Amino acid sequence: MPDLKTALTMELRQRQTQSLYRYRRVLEGPQGAELQMDGRRILAFCSNDYLGLANHPATRAAFMQGVREYGVGSGAAHLVTGHSRAHHTLEEALAAFVGRPRVLLFSTGYSANLGVISALIGRQDAVFEDRLNHASLLDGGLLAGARFKRYRHRDYQSLEAALTATKARRRLVVTDGVFSMDGALAPLPDLAAVADRFDAWLMVDDAHGLGVLGEEGRGSVAHFGLGMAQAPILVGTLGKALGTFGAFVAGEEALIETLIQQARTYIYTTAPPPAVAVATLASLRLVETESWRRGKLTRLIAQFRQGAAQLGLQLVDSPTPIQPLLVGDAGAAVKLSERLLAQGILVTAIRPPTVPEGSARLRITLTAAHSEAQVARLLESLVQVL
Structure with missing residues (x-):
């Protein structure tokens, strides 16, 4: 039997080859629609802070x-x-x-x-x-x-x-x-x-x-x-x-x-x-x-879904702030996430075992802290990376 380091290193390399390796990102400020990360401002669409209250x-x-x-x-x-x-x-x-x-x-x-x-x-x-x-x-x-x-x-x-x-x-x-x-x-x-x-x-x-x-x-x-x-x-x-x-x-x-x-x-x-x-x-x-927060969130969800439909993007049928874009292959989902990040937009790629095999996706989430202009920018960037 290989020693602990050898056995675990082999498993980690296998995860990397399967595009299943996970990395942590280090933020340099509070939660919000825009984040400070790696010395740059990033527009984030992957937070669960749905009403924008984490930094209120x-x-x-x-x-x-x-x-x-x-x-x-x-x-x-x-x-x-x-x-x-x-x-x-x-x-x-x-x-x-x-x-x-x-x-x-x-x-x-x-x-x-x-x-x-x-x-x-x-x-x-x-x-x-x-x-x-x-x-x-x-x-x-x-x-x-x-x-x-x-x-x-x-x-x-x-x-x-x-x-x-x-x-x-x-x-x-x-x-x-x-x-x-x-x-x-x-x-x-x-x-x-x-x-x-x-x-x-x-x-x-x-x-x-x-x-x-x-x-x-x-x-x-x-x-x-x-x-x-x-x-x-x-x-x-x-x-x-x-x-x-x-x-x-x-x-x-x-x-x-x-x-x-x-x-x-x-x-x-x-x-x-x-x-x-x-x-x-x-x-x-x-x-x-502050019911206006839920009202604004509802409008942003509608804006994103309407825009995605016009672009022919395959979304899951969801009435909530969680709006996943189905990709299928884990490697392809990671590459799309990386292309978005190159444009200054952070959307996490979700891969197995979090989701079933063949259903990797970009998990896009909207919050009341986002603006209509930011949602429009996300849609424009999705067109470019796809």
């Missing part, structure tokens, strides 16, 4: 006030000495925002999904997941020790067939509200109806819907007019449309108390800095009061 003056001021009041670290897990008044106030505000009795903060969306699934199901149970769910949801299902079944993407009839065949004690159906790599919405009303017929619980990860969809940005569940009875487990992240960091789970009192007692990724993780909670509360107020 009110959010920044609240964060600094939080540091003055609470310091820079929480010091411990929530169940030791890490749960501050700032955390508690944010939980209450988020619960009111999504219309649920309780909310529990988690340090990351990944840890929230792993924690919820493992706390609710075990060896006697079964979990049913959309084939294209986020990695954190899939990992949560695999690590829970329950029987694990993936149904066809956005196919409630495939889910129904899988539920028909199970004799599990508990049945948990898990889906993204908005799928992060194609921007498509899950058919939540159909999934909820199927889950109800089979006495299953529906869990929705609304990382990319919260703040963007539904009345006042309450997310994909609200967008479809569903409530807690249809989707009893709601997960949201704070590092996308809300512009800060962390995640939460919303639901009944019994759900939240169960997670406090049993979710290992909550119990054994340091709480987020209280200052982040203070900043998130300020960001949440902007989401609630």
Whole structure:
């Protein structure tokens, strides 16, 4: 057997030859439509800061006030000495925002999904997941020790067939509200109806819907007019449309108390800095009061899709800020990304295993911080590189 260095170097070289190697880019300033990177200004279309709040003056001021009041670290897990008044106030505000009795903060969306699934199901149970769910949801299902079944993407009839065949004690159906790599919405009303017929619980990860969809940005569940009875487990992240960091789970009192007692990724993780909670509360107020941000984002999405259609570009059918341009081959997607960057535009190439083989793409995302002129520039550049 080769030594560690030799074995890993061989694998890394293989990834490079397959155009699957990943690189980090070093930014030299805050998030925004334009970024400072490698000594130049870059127009970015790959951020999840959908409402342009990550560098908003009110959010920044609240964060600094939080540091003055609470310091820079929480010091411990929530169940030791890490749960501050700032955390508690944010939980209450988020619960009111999504219309649920309780909310529990988690340090990351990944840890929230792993924690919820493992706390609710075990060896006697079964979990049913959309084939294209986020990695954190899939990992949560695999690590829970329950029987694990993936149904066809956005196919409630495939889910129904899988539920028909199970004799599990508990049945948990898990889906993204908005799928992060194609921007498509899950058919939540159909999934909820199927889950109800089979006495299953529906869990929705609304990382990319919260703040963007539904009345006042309450997310994909609200967008479809569903409530807690249809989707009893709601997960949201704070590092996308809300512009800060962390995640939460919303639901009944019994759900939240169960997670406090049993979710290992909550119990054994340091709480987020209280200052982040203070900043998130300020960001949440902007989401609630500045509806023009969602309105502007909707107009930019329409502008981009109309322009792309006129140019004959192959986009996924998405009503969200995520507007992927399908390429197919991983190497071709990387080359297109590099050509755009040469023109001063940053769009990330998404390749397997993040997406299925043969479906590599440019993941274009729009934000309320962009202008119509910047979207027009993106369309002009796409014409040139293609």
